[in-house]
Structure formats: structure tokens, C-alpha cells
Amino acid sequence: MIKIVLLGGGNVAHHLAKVFIQSSEIELVQIYNRTLKNIETFNNQTTITNKISELKKADTYIISVSDNQIANISSKLNLKNKLVVHTSGAMSLDEIKSNSNKGVFYPLQSFSKNKEIDFSEVPFCLETNNTKDYNLLKKIASAIGSPFYKIDSNQRQQLHVGAVFVNNFANYMYQLGNEICKENNIPFKILMPLIKETSSKITELQPFEAQTGPAKRGDTKTINNHLKILSKNKQEIYTLLTKSIGKLYGKKL
Amino acid sequence: MIKIVLLGGGNVAHHLAKVFIQSSEIELVQIYNRTLKNIETFNNQTTITNKISELKKADTYIISVSDNQIANISSKLNLKNKLVVHTSGAMSLDEIKSNSNKGVFYPLQSFSKNKEIDFSEVPFCLETNNTKDYNLLKKIASAIGSPFYKIDSNQRQQLHVGAVFVNNFANYMYQLGNEICKENNIPFKILMPLIKETSSKITELQPFEAQTGPAKRGDTKTINNHLKILSKNKQEIYTLLTKSIGKLYGKKL
Numbered sequence: 001m002i003k004i005v006l007l008g009g010g011n012v013a014h015h016l017a018k019v020f021i022q023s024s025e026i027e028l029v030q031i032y033n034r035t036l037k038n039i040e041t042f043n044n045q046t047t048i049t050n051k052i053s054e055l056k057k058a059d060t061y062i063i064s065v066s067d068n069q070i071a072n073i074s075s076k077l078n079l080k081n082k083l084v085v086h087t088s089g090a091m092s093l094d095e096i097k098s099n100s101n102k103g104v105f106y107p108l109q110s111f112s113k114n115k116e117i118d119f120s121e122v123p124f125c126l127e128t129n130n131t132k133d134y135n136l137l138k139k140i141a142s143a144i145g146s147p148f149y150k151i152d153s154n155q156r157q158q159l160h161v162g163a164v165f166v167n168n169f170a171n172y173m174y175q176l177g178n179e180i181c182k183e184n185n186i187p188f189k190i191l192m193p194l195i196k197e198t199s200s201k202i203t204e205l206q207p208f209e210a211q212t213g214p215a216k217r218g219d220t221k222t223i224n225n226h227l228k229i230l231s232k233n234k235q236e237i238y239t240l241l242t243k244s245i246g247k248l249y250g251k252k253l
Numbered sequence: 254m255i256k257i258v259l260l261g262g263g264n265v266a267h268h269l270a271k272v273f274i275q276s277s278e279i280e281l282v283q284i285y286n287r288t289l290k291n292i293e294t295f296n297n298q299t300t301i302t303n304k305i306s307e308l309k310k311a312d313t314y315i316i317s318v319s320d321n322q323i324a325n326i327s328s329k330l331n332l333k334n335k336l337v338v339h340t341s342g343a344m345s346l347d348e349i350k351s352n353s354n355k356g357v358f359y360p361l362q363s364f365s366k367n368k369e370i371d372f373s374e375v376p377f378c379l380e381t382n383n384t385k386d387y388n389l390l391k392k393i394a395s396a397i398g399s400p401f402y403k404i405d406s407n408q409r410q411q412l413h414v415g416a417v418f419v420n421n422f423a424n425y426m427y428q429l430g431n432e433i434c435k436e437n438n439i440p441f442k443i444l445m446p447l448i449k450e451t452s453s454k455i456t457e458l459q460p461f462e463a464q465t466g467p468a469k470r471g472d473t474k475t476i477n478n479h480l481k482i483l484s485k486n487k488q489e490i491y492t493l494l495t496k497s498i499g500k501l502y503g504k505k506l
Contacts, residue, residue, distance in 0.1 A: 067475070090475055108443060110450050110465060115457070121446040149443055158437045159444075161479045161491075166430040166444050167451045168466035169494050170423045174452075175460035175501070177419040184411040190361060190402055191412075191419050192456065193374040197363050198420045199427075199452035203445065204368070207428035212363060213421035222320070222343055226414045233497055238414075240493055241422050244486055248428070 001027040002140055005055055007073060008064035009038030012087055012107065015117045016064060021045050025143035030056045052076045060085060060136060062105060067091050074098045083133050089160035092153040093127055103128040105137055106156060107146070110167055119144045125151035125159065176234055208248070215242040218251030254280045255393055258308055260326060261317035262291030265340055265360065268370045269317060274298050278396035283309045305329045313338060313389060315358060320344050327351045336386050342413035345406040346380050356381040358390055359409060360399070363420055372397045378404035378412065429487055461501070468495040471504030 004026060006017055013031070020028040021042070030047040032055060033039045039048045047056065055061070055077070063073055064087040074084060075097035084096050085103035096102040104127040111117060124141045126148050128134040134150070141148035151159060174195060181188045201210045214222040223242055227235055246253035257279055259270055266284070273281040274295070283300040285308060286292045292301045300309065308314070308330070316326055317340040328350035330337060337349050338356035349355040357380040364370060377394045379401050381387040387403070394401035404412060427448060434441045454463045467475040476495055480488055499506035 090478065109447055110454065112454065112458075112463075115454075121450065123443050123446060125443075149440070151439065151443075155437050155439055157478070157482060158433050159439055161483060162430040162433040162439075162444060163447055164466055164479065164491070165426045165433070165487075166448050168464065168468060168498070169490075170426045170448070170451050171455070171460055171464055172494055172498050173418045173423040173426065174455050175464065177415040178460050180411050180415040180418070184408050186404065186408055186412055186415075187402070188459075190376050190378075190404075191415060193376060194362055194416055195419050195423070195452050195455070197374065198423050199448050201363065201365065201368075202424070202427050202448070205365075206441075207424055207431050211421065211424050211428065213417055215421060225343065225410070226417065229410060230414060233500075234418075237422075237493060237497065238417070240490060241425055244490065245421070245425050247486075 001025065002060070002136070002143065003027050003029050003058040004140070005030045005032065005058040005061045006064060007032045007061060009033035009035060010065065011111050011113055013039075013064040015111055016062065016087070016107075017042055017046075019117070019119050019144045023143045026140065029058045055079075059083065060140065061100075062087065063096070067095075070095045071097050083128070083136060085128075085137065089125070089156060089163065092157075093129075094153075101129060101133050103133050103137055104151075104153070104156065105140070106151075108159065108163060119146045122146050124148040125156050127152055127156065176237070180234075211245065211249075213245070215245035215251070215253060216249050218246060218249070218253065220253065223253065254278065255313070255389070255396065256280050256282050256311040257393070258283045258285065258311040258314045259317065260285045260314060262286035262288060263318065264364050264366055266292075266317040268364055269315065269340070269360075270295055270299075272370070272372050272397045276396045279393065282311045308332075312336065313356075313393065314353075315340065316349070320348075323348045324350050336381070336389060338381075338390065342378070342409060342416065345410075346382070347406075354382060354386050356386050356390055357406070357409065358393070359404075361412065361416060372399045375399050377401040378409050380405055380409065429490070433487075464498065464502070466498070468498035468504070468506060469502050471499060471502070471506065473506065476506065 020026045028046045031039045032049050036050045061084045067088050070086045077098035079100040082100045084098045084100040085105040089106050093102050106125040107122045109122040124146050126137045178188045243253050273279045281299045284292045289303045314337045320341050323339045330351035332353040335353045337351045337353040338358040342359050346355050359378040360375045362375040377399050379390045431441045496506050
């Protein structure tokens with residue numbers, strides 16, 4: 001059994017706690033959070049505490065708090081020879097300030113509060129200072145059925161930006177589509193099959209091959225028709241993205 | 254049986270021909286195309302022709318050709334009291350120049366050449382000049398298992414732009430994510446579960462609720478870190494989209 005102490009009471013910490021409790025290969029020894037109330041729900045399944053001084057012994061201490069709290073919490077830990085990891089995509093391994101071994105256990109997925117997580121669809125980005133610690137994180141990922149990748153701090157920072165594009169910005173494209181529908185009394189669900197197909201297409205094709213539309217074709221007539229009926233902010237976004245796509249396919253727009 | 258003559262030999266025409274042939278409620282009487290070679294594959298399943306003068310009798314004539322060819326082909330048709338429709342998202346109903354009844358039968362989906370189409374995932378946007386014709390198009394959509402919506406020419410043009418955002422531009426966000434991965438020796442498949450989750454999330458939440466990330470939070474520290482490591486073109490896109498998202502959530506970025 002891999003013994004884990006989890007520090008944090010937010011969204012990611014909650015999902016991790018649940019899946020650790022379910023796993024037969026993991027013993028979730030304890031959850032720490034400054035505010036007990038946020039972790040009370042786990043009171044019957046593990047020990048909970050709000051005192052750093054009362055942390056129990058474990059193989060790994062997983063800090064799952066907001067980025068700007070990682071340095072603060074980790075600096076209070078006295079865990080020589082133990083492994084302390086954080087779960088942030090944006091912070092480097094050195095953000096951990098404890099006198100312990102350090103690592104990163106970053107789940108590259110969007111977590112929603114009230115939605116069950118299928119951990120087989122959560123790839124973990126692993127980083128450690130030595131092979132022994134790496135193997136331990138590998139074991140934890142495997143124990144909860146998640147794929148894992150060796151990703152260093154520099155790569156992880158790049159991935160974090162990549163995730164902004166494919167998640168935050170793709171969702172914003174849905175938002176703009178939704179606004180267009182609302183403004184014209186069209187039910188948004190009419191666009192849902194297209195959205196689904198767009199995301200599933202790239203499981204078979206590279207995005208470069210999957211691209212379609214007037215920008216790729218260099219179809220200025222359609223582009224101008226579209227620009228005419230868009231509001232100012234959407235016009236600006238449409239123009240920039242159309243030019244960028246055109247450039248990618250050798251069309252000057 | 255609804256009798257249909259299909260005009261066109263491209264991607265959409267091919268998929269329509271296939272599904273019409275499969276349907277027990279539709280008789281695909283004939284396919285016309287200027288170049289016979291492109292429709293030869295249907296030779297055993299229906300009549301094919303390259304002569305407008307030899308068009309057979311049918312209930313509906315479906316013109317599925319490139320946008321700039323619709324006026325030209327339809328102007329050659331002499332089909333008084335018959336229904337002639339096009340399948341374009343961008344063209345108005347009046348683009349049909351025949352002396353017939355006019356309509357639009359626009360499948361709002363991305364069609365790939367070598368990929369089977371599940372027509373239950375293809376919503377049709379229907380427009381006609383009268384109820385009788387509308388009911389006929391409804392019947393055709395139902396006969397191939399597709400959902401349908403009454404969408405007028407103005408709404409359809411807006412929807413066509415909406416589709417550019419949720420399809421073309423969302424795919425371009427995947428492309429940018431893919432480029433970031435390639436530049437940093439990261440396998441793109443690590444982002445696939447996130448892409449899948451992002452698109453499936455909005456079946457339960459509105460995009461406005463589903464939005465996450467530094468722009469929504471107004472997290473300028475993370476935004477600046479991201480901008481530092483992006484190349485110029487990605488920087489420009491990141492900045493514009495971040496400002497737009499920020500504005501939507503009352504954050505000045």
C-alpha cells in the first residue's frame with residue numbers, strides 16, 4: 001500500500017481524495033486543510049486535521065492548493081527523505097520549499113466541482129529529482145488508472161499554455177458561437193453535433209489536416225460576408241484568426 | 254417513397270447519395286454531375302447523367318455543389334411546380350434561379366472525405382417558401398434519421414459564422430496546442446482528454462459557466478508568465494482572447 005497524506009481542500013484535492021480512497025493500492029492516511037470545514041466530508045473515511053504539526057507518516061505528501069500557497073505550506077513541512085509534490089501546471093518543482101525530496105504530480109484535465117471524474121481520462125505529468133521518486137509517482141498514477149508522462153518544469157509550463165489554447169480558448173469559441181445563436185433566436189444545441197465532431201476528428205487526423213473553412217481556402221468572398229454581420233469584438237477575433245489560419249496554408253488574407 | 258434527384262459530385266453530395274440509397278423511404282432516382290467520373294461509383298445503385306436535359310422526374314431536386322455554382326446550375330432547370338433546394342450554409346434561398354419552388358436543405362456538420370457520417374448527428378437547417386415544401390424537407394430529414402430546424406436565410410448566415418467559430422477556430426486552437434507540443438517534444442495526445450472534456454462539458458453547462466482559466470480569474474501573474482514563453486503570433490492571439498474573456502467576466506486585462 002502506498003501511504004499518502006493530502007494537503008488541500010479545493011476542487012482538485014477533493015477529486016484526488018475520492019479516487020485515493022477508492023483505490024485498493026493506496027492508503028489515504030490523512031487530509032490536511034487550514035479550514036477543517038472544507039474536508040469534513042472525508043471525516044469517516046480518513047483522518048482530517050488543520051494542524052501541520054500533527055501530520056502523519058506517509059510515503060508521499062501531495063500539496064494540492066492554489067499556486068500562490070504552495071511555497072508557504074511546503075516551507076512549514078519538516079519531512080527529510082520523504083517525497084513532497086505539488087499538483088500545479090504552472091509552478092516549477094522548486095516552488096516546494098520543504099527540506100524533502102521534491103516532485104510534481106500534475107493532472108492535465110479540467111475539474112468541475114459537481115462532476116464525477118473518470119481518472120482514466122486524466123493524464124498525469126510527473127517530475128522528480130530521482131528515479132526512485134519517479135517510480136513512486138508512476139505507481140500512484142497507475143493505482144488510480146491514469147496515464148502518465150515524464151514532463152520537466154519547462155515542458156510543463158509550455159503544456160499549461162497549450163491547455164489554455166485547447167481548453168480555455170476553445171471554450172471561448174463555443175461562447176462566441178453561443179452568443180451568435182442567442183442574438184438570432186437559434187437554439188445553441190444545433191451547433192452541438194458540429195462541436196462534438198470537431199473535437200473527435202482530431203483523434204484520427206492532425207489538427208492541420210482537420211482544418212476546413214473559408215480561411216484555409218482563402219475564400220475572401222465568404223470572409224467578407226461574415227465580417228459584415230459580426231459585432232466589433234467578434235470581427236476583431238475573426239480577422240486575427242482568419243489571417244493566422246490563412247498564413248498557415250499560404251493564403252494572404 | 255420520396256423521389257429525389259441529386260445534383261453534384263462533391264463531398265456532401267456523396268454522403269447524401271449514400272444515405273438516400275440506404276433509406277427505405279427515399280428513392281434516389283438519379284444523380285447528375287458535369288463530370289460523370291465523380292459519380293460513377295453510384296452507377297449500379299441509381300441512374301447517373303451529365304446532361305441537364307436528361308433529368309428525370311422527382312419530388313425534389315437537391316443541388317449540392319460549390320456556392321458559386323448554385324445560380325448557374327439552377328438557372329438551367331425547367332421544373333415548374335417542383336421543389337429545388339440547395340445545401341449551402343452561406344447562400345440565400347434566392348440563389349436558386351430556376352422557375353420552381355425554392356428551398357434550402359443545409360446539413361450543419363463537417364464532412365470528411367473518407368469518414369462515415371452518422372446522420373443522426375447531422376442537424377438540417379430547413380427553409381422554404383411554403384408549408385407544403387417545408388413538410389417535404391422535414392420528411393426527407395426524418396427519413397435519414399436527422400434532426401431538423403426551421404432556419405431562415407438570415408439566421409442561416411449567422412449560423413454559418415457561428416460554425417466558423419466553433420469548428421474552424423476551435424480546430425485552430427487545437428493546431429496551436431499541437432504546435433506548442435511539437436516545439437517542446439511533448440506528445441500531442443497528452444492534450445486529447447482535455448480537448449474531449451472541454452467539448453463534452455458544454456452538453457451539461459453553458460459555455461459561459463464552463464469557462465475556466467487565468468483570463469476568467471483575472472490572474473495577471475499567470476497571464477504574463479504565459480506571454481513570456483509564446484512566439485509572436487501566439488502572443489497576439491493569446492492577448493486578444495484573454496482580453497475578451499476578461500471583459501466577459503468583468504476583469505480588465
